[in-house]
Amino acid sequence: MVSNVKSFLNWSQSQLPNVLSPRLDSEVLLAHTLNLSRTQLRAQFDRVLSDSEKKIAKKNVERRQNREPVSQILGYQEFWSINFVVDKNVLTPRPETEILIETALNCPSPFKILDLGTGSGVLAIIMAKEVPSCKVVALEIDPKALSIAKENAKVHGVDDRVEFICGDLKKVDWRGNYSMILSNPPYIPSVDIQKIMPEVQNYEPLKALDGGVEGLDFYRDIIPRASDRLEKNGYLIMEIGDYQAGEVIGIFENSSSYNNIQVIQDYSGYDRVIKAQRKSVDG
Numbered sequence: 001m002v003s004n005v006k007s008f009l010n011w012s013q014s015q016l017p018n019v020l021s022p023r024l025d026s027e028v029l030l031a032h033t034l035n036l037s038r039t040q041l042r043a044q045f046d047r048v049l050s051d052s053e054k055k056i057a058k059k060n061v062e063r064r065q066n067r068e069p070v071s072q073i074l075g076y077q078e079f080w081s082i083n084f085v086v087d088k089n090v091l092t093p094r095p096e097t098e099i100l101i102e103t104a105l106n107c108p109s110p111f112k113i114l115d116l117g118t119g120s121g122v123l124a125i126i127m128a129k130e131v132p133s134c135k136v137v138a139l140e141i142d143p144k145a146l147s148i149a150k151e152n153a154k155v156h157g158v159d160d161r162v163e164f165i166c167g168d169l170k171k172v173d174w175r176g177n178y179s180m181i182l183s184n185p186p187y188i189p190s191v192d193i194q195k196i197m198p199e200v201q202n203y204e205p206l207k208a209l210d211g212g213v214e215g216l217d218f219y220r221d222i223i224p225r226a227s228d229r230l231e232k233n234g235y236l237i238m239e240i241g242d243y244q245a246g247e248v249i250g251i252f253e254n255s256s257s258y259n260n261i262q263v264i265q266d267y268s269g270y271d272r273v274i275k276a277q278r279k280s281v282d283g
Helices: 005-014 022-034 038-042 051-065 070-074 095-105 122-130 143-155 190-195 217-229 245-255
Strands: 076-079 082-085 112-116 135-140 162-166 178-183 230-239 258-265 271-278
Touching: 005 022, 005 051, 022 038, 022 051, 022 070, 051 070, 070 076, 076 095, 082 122, 082 143, 095 122, 095 178, 095 230, 095 258, 095 271, 112 122, 122 135, 122 143, 122 162, 122 178, 135 143, 143 162, 178 217, 217 230, 217 245, 245 258, 245 271
Parallel strands: 112 135, 112 178, 135 162, 178 230
Antiparallel strands: 076 082, 230 271, 258 271
């Protein structure tokens, strides 16, 4: 019989056999329902749940049974130790994308940054918070995603320093020159889209994942165009797929506008970020 926190967690875990981390998800969802941290939840295993608490908690478990991401059930995702509003119109920020932020912050402090395909706004907002002297421009094709990004910027107090532009990065004016350009572009090959987990395939915008036949379409667009918008010695830093480093390095080299090309691995040992510097002299 489900009556207290401990028995509910055991029941919830049994209802989620197909998810990757049923116990963790159960704890996160119940803690959210009770407005507790997971540590507080674990200290209250004997707490008796009210009928209303059980009703809400069971509804959340049902949503997770349908493979709805925990982040969308909660309405937010923690990234860089702060919470960002997310919904079905934006990708949930992944932990490995923090490598891109770390790489950017290890470069000389930029004066003006462009974030291509901002989504929920995490890259633009964190850079604005971490480098208070910089101005950030964030470009996003989807107006619904851009609305989420603007909300996040306001919540985190940087809406006065982040300019949001709605448009296709392949077509719209990037508006000026930059000391740093960042992007986490779509990079999954089209043929692999149907193989991804239901949490992503059914609840996140696939156009934010689909990188074309080889997964390289956006790199082929961004790299040559960025060379015209980067200041001399400016940085282009992008997230890449696990096995795309060689191909993306080739695109950089074919451009002939960059040097100091570097691939950075994530904490699992996979190639995750590529960084290149605009040459100080063309040719």
